Amino acid sequence: MRLRRSLTTAVGLAAVGSLALAACSSGADPEPGEETTATQDAGDDDATDEFPVTITHALGETVIEEAPERVATWGWGSTEAALAVGVAPVGVGEQIFTVGEQALLPWVEEEYDALGAEHPVIFTDAEGGAAVPYEEFVEADPDLIVAPYSGLTQEQYDVLSDIAPVVAYPEAPWITPWDDIITLTAEALGRSAAGDQVLADIDTYLADLAAEHPEIEGKTFAAIVDSPSDGLVYVYTPADPRVSILENLGVVSAPSVDELDTSDGGFFYTLSYEELDKLEADFVIAYTYTQEEADTFGEGAALQAVPAIAEGNIVKVVEPVAVSSVSPPTALSYDWADGVPSVVDQLAEIYGG
Missing domain, CATH: 3.40.50.1980 (Nitrogenase molybdenum iron protein domain)
Incomplete structure (x- = not known):
């Protein structure tokens, strides 16, 4: 169903001086059947921004002291944004109304496999973001939770912040522009340059469609x-x-x-x-x-x-x-x-x- 495999990962990482999507630190490709862990993919070797990073949003101010190694996402869009800049989250929200229980969207699954990354824990979300499975977040042990397009309440944000730093939406629930989701996610991961390249690729694609x-x-x-x-x-x-x-x-x-x-x-x-x-x-x-x-x-x-x-x-x-x-x-x-x-x-x- 995909017109072309996303080029954003390779191009984005090239922009920050890294093409290594391999399993081991030597940069060699994983052996057949071998997968990296999500933590390895989210290491700080490819982060180019200086930490700490501070992000102000509608529910508070989040300080990310160092490049995160175990990222979790909540809501929509941030999982894809993280993957596009080369970070495979260890836990992601369930898309039950789209693909059913404990399943990944096809383009998300494709990108985990392309990165050679272990598939994530899928957080229960039977209510479209209304209820947050706090215990599942605790078990996933993230060091950052990215949720720029979500319905988090102040109470939910406060509870999640006791687990890990949380990046929420900049203005209001469920209205963050698609490009801002990418920018905020990349910034939180210390990969702003890769995020800029992702957006440039999308802009080019849409401009070409419009020109046609x-x-x-x-x-x-x-x-x-x-x-x-x-x-x-x-x-x-x-x-x-x-x-x-x-x-x-x-x-x-x-x-x-x-x-x-x-x-x-x-x-x-x-x-x-x-x-x-x-x-x-x-x-x-x-x-x-x-x-x-x-x-x-x-x-x-x-x-x-x-x-x-x-x-x-x-x-x-x-x-x-x-x-x-x-x-x-x-x-x-x-x-x-x-x-x-x-x-x-x-x-x-x-x-x-």
Whole structure:
């Protein structure tokens, strides 16, 4: 499903003077079947920033005294950001709504294997970040917890901080921009230069996509999830990374999305079926969780009230893994074939590219 294996690890580490992703300190490749440990991958040999590092965020100020060796991540996106700069976390949050219990997202598993790193402990997360499994964090024994895109409360942050230093979100839960997730994670790991290279690679990729499809420039969109059982749709605001990354392609969040926004700075709001005629945009992006849902999306009278849907200008991101690749987009999933590239292909069909 991946268009190309991520180059960010190799290029990012080259930028800081290291291409060694091997198991042993001599730099030799691991023998077949041999894996490095996550601790070895996260050692300080590849850190280029000077420690201590101090990061100020919404829940406090975190001082990281030395390059971390046992990193844990919580929430979304920071696992991929760490891997992209060559650090394999020892523990990561479960993505139960995407890949089920105790499983890794495919691009995450791929990158652990590419690094020759031991797969991590997977922290239980049946409630989408609402409950933190503190005992599992204690058992993983991290020396840093990275959670820049999460829903941590002040209480949860304080408890986790008794286990290890914690890097939380800069402003508010669940709205950290996708590029800031990469920057903050790389900074916390002492690998800012590698993080900059990761972002440069992504910028180049998105710019190339945009250049290939000038016909979509300036088109306005609304990103939604339909909830027929509730008689409403969820509308994502420009604060949500799935919206902001698409704007790098030249498309624009529709003015109506802002005009109807009741979220008070949140990443989504709900709109009742009775108000759908007000959601004006050139096209709609629908996030659907089954192929059956995708096949029938927009057929009902209620959604036909959205002008773009009535005109057939619908882009669909289908099934949980594909939706997760853009929700939020990450350092390893931005080029997942069924995510952003599929969106661009569908737009090209709509607008005749």
